[in-house]
Amino acid sequence: MKVAILGTGSWATGLARVLNDNGVDLLMYGVDDREIEDINVRHCNYKYFKNIKIEENIRATKDLAEAIDGADFILVTIPSQFIRTVLEDIKKILKKKVTIINAAKGFDMNTNSRISDTIRSVFTEDEINPVVSLIGPSHAEEVVVRMLTSVCAVSQDQKTAESVQSLFSNEYLRVYTGNDEVGAELGAAYKNVIAVASGVLKGLGYGDNARAALITRGLKEMVSYGLLKGAKEETFFGLTGLGDLIVTCSSVHSRNFQAGKEIGEADGASDFMVGNTKTVEGVRTCKVIHDDIANYPGFEAPITQAIYEVLYCGDKPSEKIKELMNRELKPERLY
Ligand SMILES: NC(=O)C1=CN([C@@H]2O[C@H](COP(=O)(O)OP(=O)(O)OC[C@H]3O[C@@H](n4cnc5c(N)ncnc54)[C@H](OP(=O)(O)O)[C@@H]3O)[C@@H](O)[C@H]2O)C=CC1
Ligand SMILES: O=C(CO)COP(=O)(O)O
Numbered sequence: 001m002k003v004a005i006l007g008t009g010s011w012a013t014g015l016a017r018v019l020n021d022n023g024v025d026l027l028m029y030g031v032d033d034r035e036i037e038d039i040n041v042r043h044c045n046y047k048y049f050k051n052i053k054i055e056e057n058i059r060a061t062k063d064l065a066e067a068i069d070g071a072d073f074i075l076v077t078i079p080s081q082f083i084r085t086v087l088e089d090i091k092k093i094l095k096k097k098v099t100i101i102n103a104a105k106g107f108d109m110n111t112n113s114r115i116s117d118t119i120r121s122v123f124t125e126d127e128i129n130p131v132v133s134l135i136g137p138s139h140a141e142e143v144v145v146r147m148l149t150s151v152c153a154v155s156q157d158q159k160t161a162e163s164v165q166s167l168f169s170n171e172y173l174r175v176y177t178g179n180d181e182v183g184a185e186l187g188a189a190y191k192n193v194i195a196v197a198s199g200v201l202k203g204l205g206y207g208d209n210a211r212a213a214l215i216t217r218g219l220k221e222m223v224s225y226g227l228l229k230g231a232k233e234e235t236f237f238g239l240t241g242l243g244d245l246i247v248t249c250s251s252v253h254s255r256n257f258q259a260g261k262e263i264g265e266a267d268g269a270s271d272f273m274v275g276n277t278k279t280v281e282g283v284r285t286c287k288v289i290h291d292d293i294a295n296y297p298g299f300e301a302p303i304t305q306a307i308y309e310v311l312y313c314g315d316k317p318s319e320k321i322k323e324l325m326n327r328e329l330k331p332e333r334l335y
Helices: 010-021 033-042 064-068 080-093 115-122 158-168 181-203 208-228 233-237 239-250 255-266 270-275 281-293 302-312 317-325
Strands: 002-006 025-029 049-053 073-076 099-102 132-135 149-155 173-178
Touching (some): 002 064, 010 025, 010 158, 025 064, 080 115, 115 181, 132 158, 132 181, 158 173, 181 208, 181 239, 181 281, 208 233, 208 239, 255 270, 255 281, 302 317
């Protein structure tokens, strides 16, 4: 069994360690010489994990053909905006049928589609097995040091989901299966927008009460949007919905939360939007969801709308909070 891992970043490294612990043959594919050299020569990934040594048989290459050669699975652990291009490169050199596992949480850069749909649009049914998404509340910083974590292997095909479940499960990573691909992928993407909002609250100096309200009302937005898109309501109360929302809205590890905090502290997003180099999927996801909501007249997503106006219209977070709090009073309708 061989797994090709796309990416040499934090999540790629965390999951490489899981697979290595599980005795799986793997090869990482990266574009960054320094990261590849760190992994192969110094047996670490200094850019992401300063004090952590990784095993010597975790290896990386810049050669995509070498990485996917003989692979039974290809694990997608690069930010969503780069995924389509890399998949198109793979299609040109793929020699055997493979299962593609998506572990990214966002939308296609060109088409705004979910990543599973992107994968299916690039490959034919003869080239790939059913797609699986491996998603849930899982900061790489914890997985890489083997801290207890649970995620979900979500696929339209139960048997393929189970093959990914057994590939990754071990004593510190418990993998469930799920079949609501739409709900799981939308939840995992949408939570990043709410996590940015959570950071903004923190940056503005608000506390636990505000965060609890945000998570609850953010979940409401996620479910309502998901139902519009054909998701199952129950999925949003599982690991890929509420679970991921809690971890990303509350953890110092979250780059979406940290981005929001920086924006809240500055009471504006202009510096962040110009200077950010980290993977903060919530920024683009916010725009994708915001623009899509325009297709559903009367549908309201006040948190996403407020974050959109902060990120893309130059509005001040402090003013947005006032607007949100001063809206017309109403019953707490859930869905
Ligand atoms: N980090 C986490 O805890 C988790 C992340 N995720 C998701 O995983 C995805 C990846 O995020 P994450 O690992 O955190 O991101 P990182 O920023 O940590 O790493 C991204 C990696 O992808 C590399 N990369 C960029 N473009 C390409 C390309 N064209 N081909 C190959 N590699 C490329 C980057 O190289 P370079 O350094 O040169 O830019 C970097 O090594 C995101 O969708 C994220 O939401 C999901 C769960 C947990
Ligand atoms: O998806 C994640 C945890 O489940 C990672 O969150 P960040 O992308 O905000 O760091």
